[in-house]
Amino acid sequence: MLANKKSLLALSVTAALTLTGCFSDDDNNVTVPPVEPTDPVVVAPDAPAELGLVINANVVDSVTTNVLNAKLSFLENGEAANNIVDVNGNELKVVDAANGNVVFTKKADSDITEVTVSVTADGYIGKSFIIDLTAAEGVSSVAAQLALTLANGAGVTTVAETVGAVGGATSTAVEAASSGKSGAGANIPAGTQLLDAAGNAISGELSLSVSGADSSSSAAAAIVPAGLNAADAASTAKSAGVANILMADANGNKVKSFGDSEITVTMAIPADTKKNGVAIKTGDTLKLKSHNEDTGVWSDEENVVTIGDLDAESNTFTGTFQTNHLTFFSSTVEIEACSSDISINVTGDAVPADGLYVQLASSDASANSYIAGGSTTTTLVSADNAKRFGISADATASVSIVDVNGNVWFSSNEEVEVCGAVTATLVNPVEQPVSENFTVTAACGDGQTVDVSNAVVTYGLAGKAQSIAASAGNGSFSLANMVPATTATYTVTVDARIPLDNGTTMATGPITVTPDGTAESIALRADCGDLTGGN
Known part of the structure; x- marks a missing residue:
């Protein structure tokens, strides 16, 4: 066997040598030269188009005007909006505004003239606002101040109780109530069904919050959601007393109805309230409306508010009614x-x-x-x-x-x-208010420039509302009516509305300016993506 292996090995070597010797140098091989590098193809983004009317919305504390960390839900006809977009054309339905500011517009092909914005912030009474989407000729931007009231601010009282639920129903009776001019209450019997908006039962530990407000002052009017009356209503109602009732579990799942059960709600109504021109008295009834914070829509309730005893100290009557759902309630009188x-x-x-x-x-x-x-x-x-x-x-x-x-x-x-x-x-x-120019430029890596005169530039003091800087063309924006430099520093945000090299349309911040009248500027690097992946 060893001899056979040696013979086979010799044959293999001989064959290899023979085959090698049979090849010719004239093998028609073609030499391919190496690819010469070419200059990158840089494509500058189009300059941003001019926007229609821009709304600059700021959520603020109603007393201090300091901005609030808020959640804004955009609504049209009781449903999530389909026609509201940010300045880059992205649809806006719900926005978490850490600095209280949202800049938006409507779609270019939309003919809506208003939008409802439902606003909530921790520690404040939520409210719906109706924002007009029209403006006088020549006005390119409008500011909307969305003012919220503290849950226990002047003329407002909020009380909270813990509710236990087993099998989708309250395990014990629960009452949360306050008294006086801003009094309101909710009494929930044991065994009351607790259902979410889809009709699903909610169990576990829940928080019940009841807010009332003084209707003899501006406090109640300040928390009543916009649009109390339908545009085509045969008569006009005015709020006479309010109660805002919310219940939710630890995950934010809200109780919206009680199935076949009902609860009792009370609200303070000023004694000088007039119905058909006559002061109300014990035993009278008032109409009732409710506002759904999730849809922004007011509805007429079938149940009525019965006027109870007079509280001489606060000069208010206690109004009482039954309901099978939770929301913002208002008793009303015709005006x-x-x-x-x-x-x-x-x-x-x-x-x-x-x-x-x-x-x-x-x-x-x-x-x-x-x-x-x-x-x-x-x-x-x-x-x-x-x-x-x-x-x-x-x-x-x-x-x-x-x-x-x-x-x-x-x-x-x-x-x-x-x-x-x-x-x-x-x-x-403001003594000697300051205005100054702020110039924004944008360029590709090869020096090609992009006109960003239609960028959106906002500016403001820390903790205060933002203003939109007016564009003067050629990338120049006016920072107007600022307090002098000795008082504060302003923060500027720039949405170039073109892709930038940081992967967004926003200039990397923070950008600060000193309001001393000296023109300032910022140079941005545009994302001019090319065929070879370079900028």
Whole structure:
């Protein structure tokens, strides 16, 4: 066997040598030269297009005007909005605004004229706002101040209780109630079914929260969600008393109804409330409306509010009703609605470029509106909306005008008639306000530039609302009406509305400016993706 292996090995070697010798040098091989590197193909992004009307919304504390970490839900006709987008065209339905600011617009092909925004923030009474999506000719941006009231702020009382539920029903009776001018309560019997919006049973440990507000002051009007009346309602209702009731488990699953069960709800109603022109008394009944915070829609309730005993100390009656669901409730009386636009005429110092906020506050009316820069006359609430909001023909309110930082430019000091035109003389409280230019440029790696004159630039003091900087073209933006440098530093945000090399459209921050009148700038690197992967 060993000899055979040697013979086979010799044969293999010989064959190999033979085959090697049979090849010719003339084998027609073609030499392929190495690929020469080419310059990258750099494609600059298109310049951002001009936007339609931009809404600059800031969620603030109603007293301090400090911004709040808030959640905003955009709604159309009781459902999640389909026509609201950010400045880059991305649909907005729910936004968690860490700094309280959201800048948005509507789709270019949309014909909606308003949007409902439901706003919540920890420690505050949630509220729905109706934001107008139209503006006077030449106005490119409008600021919306969405003011929330502390859950236990002036004229508001909130109480909370823990509820135990087994098998989707309360294990014991639970009552959460407060008294006085801002009194409200909820009494839930043992065995009451607890169901979510889809009708599913909720069990475990839940938190019950009941809020009431003083309807004899501006406190209650300030927390009533917008749109109390339908636009085509045959009559106009005004809120007479309120109770806001929420119940949820630790995961945020909300109890929305009680199945076949009912609970008892109470609310304080001022003794001077008039029904058909006559002061209410024990035994009378008032109509009841409810507002669903998840849809932003008001509904008429079949049950009525029965007027109980008078509390002489607070000069309020206790109104009582039964309900099988939880939400914001308001007892109502009919009024003659204001049939005129509620407007304001201003004289004195000019309205600054970033505009001013107008606040109406009383038991008759609560409204926040905006005066655009340079304006002298502004409609605050249209006649149609005066009816929807339940503002009467004889309504009075205190009127104040403030800037983005809460500085007061005008105060009526007392309530004045607001159905019609209000006149105000403006005085700028900021000594030597500062304005300066802020220039934004963007370029590719090879030096190609992109015009970002239609970028969105906002600026503001720490903890205060943001303003939109007006574009002057050529990438120049005006930071107007700033307090002097000795007082504060401003933070600027830039949405270039083109892809940047950081993977977003936002300039990397924080960007700060010193308000001393000296022009400042920022250079951005555009993402100009090319065929070879370079920039």
